[in-house]
Amino acid sequence: MLDVSGGYHVAERPHALTLAGGEPVQLQAQIPLWLSIFQNYRIVEWGGARGPWKVQTVGYFYALELDRIELISFQWHPVGQSWYQRPHLHLGPAAELGFKDLQHSHLPTGGRVAVEDILRLAVELGAQPRRSDWDEILETTQGAFEEWRPRS
Amino acid sequence: MATVEHDAHVREQDPSEGRALLDRQARRYLDMSGEEFTHAWEAGEFVDREDSAVVRVAMLLPFGR
Numbered sequence: 001m002l003d004v005s006g007g008y009h010v011a012e013r014p015h016a017l018t019l020a021g022g023e024p025v026q027l028q029a030q031i032p033l034w035l036s037i038f039q040n041y042r043i044v045e046w047g048g049a050r051g052p053w054k055v056q057t058v059g060y061f062y063a064l065e066l067d068r069i070e071l072i073s074f075q076w077h078p079v080g081q082s083w084y085q086r087p088h089l090h091l092g093p094a095a096e097l098g099f100k101d102l103q104h105s106h107l108p109t110g111g112r113v114a115v116e117d118i119l120r121l122a123v124e125l126g127a128q129p130r131r132s133d134w135d136e137i138l139e140t141t142q143g144a145f146e147e148w149r150p151r152s
Numbered sequence: 153m154a155t156v157e158h159d160a161h162v163r164e165q166d167p168s169e170g171r172a173l174l175d176r177q178a179r180r181y182l183d184m185s186g187e188e189f190t191h192a193w194e195a196g197e198f199v200d201r202e203d204s205a206v207v208r209v210a211m212l213l214p215f216g217r
Contacts, residue, residue, distance in 0.1 A: 002162045005170050005214040016214035022177045038211035061211050063204065073204050080210055081199045090204065104202065 066094040170215035
């Protein structure tokens with residue numbers, strides 16, 4: 001279940017979208033793997049075949065937790081209060097890093113990460129997809145994301 | 153472009169439900185109310201906070217507006 005903050009209209013401030021009321025969701029897996037998804041987005045005017053309006057992501061927070069302890073989070077919060085505003089990831093305590101300072105470092109992702117990439121990572125870590133055609137679906141939806149997102 | 157059939161459900165929160173959602177997560181992750189978080193955020197009190205708990209709750213701010 002996705003929750004949205006009434007965001008079907010043009011507004012000065014971004015709208016929000018989250019999974020399951022902002023709660024981590026436990027995935028069906030051999031290990032206790034939990035997923036969180038948060039996005040901020042705007043409705044913007046857009047020319048061309050996809051117009052006249054489109055949804056544009058303006059920030060995200062995607063996290064995988066192991067036994068409710070953060071394993072990895074992918075973050076992009078350019079309108080936030082952090083000095084670091086480029087897309088990045090953090091390795092959490094569950095990653096059990098030997099070099100602890102890395103846990104507090106912003107590891108650049110080289111661009112925005114699609115939610116499909118997080119789902120593939122979850123599968124790689126042991127999550128069981130509900131559908132046999134999951135990879136085909138992710139390829140299709142991510143293809144649309146790649147095709148229509150703004151180039152930066 | 154191919155169309156993907158899915159069984160996802162979208163629930164649009166009304167303002168009071170949205171505020172309750174923000175409040176619940178602010179209390180869980182930061183031990184403060186959603187209203188307190190909103191005021192503190194707008195006052196710039198989280199400039200030096202880089203932890204995931206703050207980012208997680210900040211992403212929910214639109215629910216409280």
